[in-house]
Amino acid sequence: MEAADRKRLLQEMVFARRFEERCAEAYHHRDIGGFLHLYPGQEACAFGVLEKARVGHDYVITGYRDHVHALKCGADPKEVMAELYGKETGSSRGRGGSMHIFDVQNHFMGGYALVGEPFPLAAGLAKGAKMKGSDQIAICFLGDGANNQGTFHETLNMAQLWELPVLFVCENNLYAIGTSLERSTPMHDQYKRAEAYAMEAAQVDGQDIDTVMDAAAKAVDFVRSGKGPYFLELMTYRLRGHSMSDSGRGYRSEEEIKRWMERDPIYLFRDRLVEEGVITADDFDRMDKEARDHVDDEVIPFAENSPEPDVKDLTKYVLSDDDSCAMGQIAGGGK
Amino acid sequence: MAEIFYWDAVRRAHDEEMDNDPLVFAMGEDIGLPGGTYKATQGLFDKYGEERVMDTPISENSYTGIGVGASMIGCRPIVEIMSVNFALLATDQIINAAAKIRYMSGGQVGCPLVVRSPGGVAHQLGAQHSGRLEKLFAGTSGLRVVTPAFPVDAYGMLKTAVRCDDPVVILEHEAIYNLKGEVPDEEYFAPLEGARVVREGTDVTLVGYLMSTHWNLAAADKLAEQGISAEVIDLRSLKPIDGATLRASLAKTHKAVICTEDEAPVGMSAEIMAVLNEECFFELDAPPVRVTAEDVPMPYNHELEKAALPDADKIVTATQKLLGH
Ligand SMILES: Cc1ncc(C[n+]2csc(CCOP(=O)(O)OP(=O)(O)O)c2C)c(N)n1
Numbered sequence: 001m002e003a004a005d006r007k008r009l010l011q012e013m014v015f016a017r018r019f020e021e022r023c024a025e026a027y028h029h030r031d032i033g034g035f036l037h038l039y040p041g042q043e044a045c046a047f048g049v050l051e052k053a054r055v056g057h058d059y060v061i062t063g064y065r066d067h068v069h070a071l072k073c074g075a076d077p078k079e080v081m082a083e084l085y086g087k088e089t090g091s092s093r094g095r096g097g098s099m100h101i102f103d104v105q106n107h108f109m110g111g112y113a114l115v116g117e118p119f120p121l122a123a124g125l126a127k128g129a130k131m132k133g134s135d136q137i138a139i140c141f142l143g144d145g146a147n148n149q150g151t152f153h154e155t156l157n158m159a160q161l162w163e164l165p166v167l168f169v170c171e172n173n174l175y176a177i178g179t180s181l182e183r184s185t186p187m188h189d190q191y192k193r194a195e196a197y198a199m200e201a202a203q204v205d206g207q208d209i210d211t212v213m214d215a216a217a218k219a220v221d222f223v224r225s226g227k228g229p230y231f232l233e234l235m236t237y238r239l240r241g242h243s244m245s246d247s248g249r250g251y252r253s254e255e256e257i258k259r260w261m262e263r264d265p266i267y268l269f270r271d272r273l274v275e276e277g278v279i280t281a282d283d284f285d286r287m288d289k290e291a292r293d294h295v296d297d298e299v300i301p302f303a304e305n306s307p308e309p310d311v312k313d314l315t316k317y318v319l320s321d322d323d324s325c326a327m328g329q330i331a332g333g334g335k
Numbered sequence: 336m337a338e339i340f341y342w343d344a345v346r347r348a349h350d351e352e353m354d355n356d357p358l359v360f361a362m363g364e365d366i367g368l369p370g371g372t373y374k375a376t377q378g379l380f381d382k383y384g385e386e387r388v389m390d391t392p393i394s395e396n397s398y399t400g401i402g403v404g405a406s407m408i409g410c411r412p413i414v415e416i417m418s419v420n421f422a423l424l425a426t427d428q429i430i431n432a433a434a435k436i437r438y439m440s441g442g443q444v445g446c447p448l449v450v451r452s453p454g455g456v457a458h459q460l461g462a463q464h465s466g467r468l469e470k471l472f473a474g475t476s477g478l479r480v481v482t483p484a485f486p487v488d489a490y491g492m493l494k495t496a497v498r499c500d501d502p503v504v505i506l507e508h509e510a511i512y513n514l515k516g517e518v519p520d521e522e523y524f525a526p527l528e529g530a531r532v533v534r535e536g537t538d539v540t541l542v543g544y545l546m547s548t549h550w551n552l553a554a555a556d557k558l559a560e561q562g563i564s565a566e567v568i569d570l571r572s573l574k575p576i577d578g579a580t581l582r583a584s585l586a587k588t589h590k591a592v593i594c595t596e597d598e599a600p601v602g603m604s605a606e607i608m609a610v611l612n613e614e615c616f617f618e619l620d621a622p623p624v625r626v627t628a629e630d631v632p633m634p635y636n637h638e639l640e641k642a643a644l645p646d647a648d649k650i651v652t653a654t655q656k657l658l659g660h
Contacts, residue, residue, distance in 0.1 A: 059408070061404075090441070091441070092439060092440050092441040092443070093441025093442065094441070095438055095439055095440075095441045096439040096440060096441060100439040100440070102439065102440035102441070102443050102444065103443075104440065104443040104444045105443075109404075109407060109408075109444070110436070110439070110440060110444075112431075112432070114427060114431050114432075117400070117427060117428070117431060117432060119397065119400070120396070120397040120398070120399070120400025120401045120403070120404060120428060121400050121401075121403055121404035121407070121432065122404060123397070123400075123401045123404060124400060124401040124402060124403055124404020124405040124406070124407070124412075125404045125405070125407065125408060126404075127401055127404065127405045127410070128358075128404065128405035128406075128407070128408040128409065128410045129408070130386075131357075131358060131360065131386070131405070131410055132358070132408075132409070132410075138404075150394075150396065150397070151396060151397050151400065154392070154394035154396065154397030154398075155394075155397045155400070155401070157392060157394065158391065158392060158394065158397060158398065158401065161392070162389075316442065317437050317438045317440075317441060317442040318437070318438055318476055318477050319437070319477065319479070319501045320437070320445055320499075320500035320501050322500055325479075325495050325496070325498060325499030325500070325501070325503075325526075325527050326526060326527055326528040326529075327526050327528070328491065328495055328524045328525050328526030328527070329524070329526075330494070330495055330498050330524040
């Protein structure tokens with residue numbers, strides 16, 4: 001990978017981190033409502049995998065911890081923030097909120113609040129791509145907790161049976177809210193569960209973006225070349241609580257958190273780039289300041305100054321605007 | 336116009352729509368190679384192949400979800416769920432995903448999915464195969480819910496549903512797949528909204544859908560022998576319910592009997608009652624009456640099952656009472 005690309009990638013990750021930290025602040029000021037699930041600590045997963053996919057071309061889908069995946073797919077940060085503020089200019093017109101960011105233009109097919117729900121949707125996107133004879137693949141990011149849903153087993157079974165072009169990325173952060181993997185799942189290695197469906201699978205360090213990119217390149221190639229689905233398990237950690245109402249402390253030790261903080265994916269990557277001579281420590285500080293300024297000067301003001309949705313549009317988007325099916329007046333017949 | 340079986344009408348709609356658009360595909364348990372439990376996809380596996388007429392594993396929620404995902408990018412999947420009782424396992428994908436995706440995405444992406452599922456009480460299948468869950472889907476924003484009671488609607492509604500940009504739940508009925516009826520020889524698209532007067536009358540309006548429409552028709556025959564002229568309305572769509580057609584009928588008859596195959600509490604009859612109250616109140620000479628299933632899980636025993644369900648005689652009795660005969 002070119003030095004310039006490595007630098008850009010770090011810059012993107014830093015931006016995502018500052019974007020999300022600013023979300024937390026806005027939440028405390030009650031500018032953002034509802035549930036808010038942040039991603040710090042896991043950035044190498046979304047950035048590493050999607051760097052090796054074709055963003056804007058491949059389909060991407062995930063759960064409720066979805067802001068960063070949307071950003072990496074090309075969603076405008078201003079629109080994502082406006083969505084969190086519930087504004088008409090938001091990526092989902094203020095109808096979705098934090099857990100339901102959609103940017104269909106960039107093929108980011110949404111965040112979903114029901115744990116495990118996106119598994120079959122991803123397989124369906126892959127089925128659709130296959131039917132259209134396209135080389136697109138579908139990528140589904142979900143946590144380890146989701147693997148205990150029936151949809152995991154049902155979907156992996158069908159995806160493998162029908163050789164669908166779908167990449168399942170398990171961001172194994174060791175916890176489902178406050179319940180650790182040890183206390184919920186007898187088989188701790190998630191990739192081994194996928195192997196039970198005869199699926200190609202691997203497990204790698206999710207904090208080291210180079211490792212993630214290597215594994216992702218292999219996985220994406222496998223899926224795109226028509227060999228069927230792939231299951232990639234990334235070992236990671238969320239540095240914050242599960243959501244804003246969870247300190248993340250009661251169920252895990254300070255010592256454990258500290259150990260993982262030392263493996264913060266952004267700082268690991270920074271140190272490597274400094275070592276490689278791609279950037280200096282000062283470059284990083286400049287990058288960081290730029291990211292904060294971008295969020296403060298452009299992203300937040302856009303969200304703050306955007307209009308609320310008009311209440312008269314309350315029932316817009318429930319059904320399509322096209323009335324022809326209601327009336328049975330379908331154009332066509334014949335091919 | 337030929338007389339064909341209800342199942343054959345559904346099969347013909349599948350065939351024509353799959354022929355028309357290569358992105359239409361069908362999926363469900365046993366619908367492919369075996370030809371479908373109710374023959375609704377017979378012959379299509381041979382014609383269109385296993386990529387488009389897919390036998391699925393027994394995984395209702397996830398294969399329905401695969402249909403949702405494919406529909407989001409322009410495919411037109413028709414998902415058959417073998418029995419509406421099993422559709423309960425797929426309610427996450429139908430109610431939480433299909434029905435909400437357009438709204439949650441601020442209109443960016445629709446979900447033109449069709450879910451077909453037979454329900455109702457056939458004969459002595461026991462409680463877990465006799466579900467009537469229309470209230471569940473009709474009570475969900477973002478879905479269209481239709482109930483074709485005759486072959487012509489089974490054919491025309493499926494064709495329209497496939498081309499509709501909204502998720503459509505088509506509730507069929509196990510006991511009427513072998514009903515015969517006239518279906519136009521030329522292509523026909525039935526509306527997904529709007530009730531139909533299936534028999535005209537002047538003394539009372541009998542309201543129903545699916546099986547209860549057939550019971551209402553049988554009751555109307557019996558009432559005619561007693562000199563009572565009943566108008567029968569087949570709702571066809573449970574969402575929205577066509578209040579205008581009800582009002583036009585009530586303007587003639589001024590009295591209504593509602594018959595549904597589901598239980599009364601929070602059931603479809605309660606919703607129909609509310610529509611009559613809100614839209615037809617000033618046409619009513621007496622409070623509408625409802626004839627529904629008893630509030631019990633459907634028993635296996637034949638006599639108990641009969642006792643738990645409405646039938647033409649129960650409708651006749653309720654009507655006589657309402658009219659003061
Ligand atoms: C069907 C369902 N059950 C329960 C919940 C509540 N819930 C939200 S997140 C979560 C934990 C999920 O953990 P995991 O899949 O590991 O993802 P992570 O948050 O760690 O990224 C739970 C139980 C839900 N949203 N949906």
